[in-house]
Amino acid sequence: MVGVLDYGFCFGAYFVGDDVKRVTISRRKVLQVSLSLSGLLLLNSVRKFLGYQEPAAQARQLTLDAPEAYAVGSVTAVPGGHCWVVRDEAGVYAVTAVCTHLGCLVNHEAGEFACPCHGSRFRPDGSVIQGPAVQALPHVAVSRTAEGLLRVDMTQQVPAVERLVVG
Ligand code: FES
Numbered sequence: 001m002v003g004v005l006d007y008g009f010c011f012g013a014y015f016v017g018d019d020v021k022r023v024t025i026s027r028r029k030v031l032q033v034s035l036s037l038s039g040l041l042l043l044n045s046v047r048k049f050l051g052y053q054e055p056a057a058q059a060r061q062l063t064l065d066a067p068e069a070y071a072v073g074s075v076t077a078v079p080g081g082h083c084w085v086v087r088d089e090a091g092v093y094a095v096t097a098v099c100t101h102l103g104c105l106v107n108h109e110a111g112e113f114a115c116p117c118h119g120s121r122f123r124p125d126g127s128v129i130q131g132p133a134v135q136a137l138p139h140v141a142v143s144r145t146a147e148g149l150l151r152v153d154m155t156q157q158v159p160a161v162e163r164l165v166v167g
Pocket of ligand 1: 103104115120131132133
């Protein structure tokens with residue numbers, strides 16, 4: 001016959017026939033395991049507080065609608081691309097959606113980009129309105145494909161003044 005009993009700091013016991021076998025665990029071991037678990041919980045809380053997000057898989061090069069499809073003044077999220085396509089009077093550009101503070105994805109609301117993690121705000125051109133972020137959202141390369149579609153290349157940063165001129 002096999003069974004299990006509970007014993008305080010004794011981890012448990014089992015018996016085979018009439019022999020009771022104790023499985024013990026020292027107080028030191030219990031303390032070590034408790035401290036390790038507490039440490040992991042604390043670390044996870046700090047990670048969440050800082051707003052860290054696991055980098056999601058994202059498309060690095062995207063082919064989108066023709067540049068003419070973006071109206072002057074529009075700000076359009078690129079699905080899965082972690083960037084926004086913006087068209088102003090000078091043309092079309094793409095600005096990354098990854099906040100320069102700690103990497104959260106910014107939202108577009110009320111004519112500006114707003115970070116939900118710690119409140120940084122950016123103008124449509126990516127420049128900082130309010131911290132804690134101190135660096136502007138980087139611009140990435142845009143071009144027109146042979147088929148006349150908009151191509152966004154997240155692997156290439158470009159100066160914030162660069163535009164794809166739309167005729
Ligand atoms: S990640 Fe902190 S303000 Fe954006």
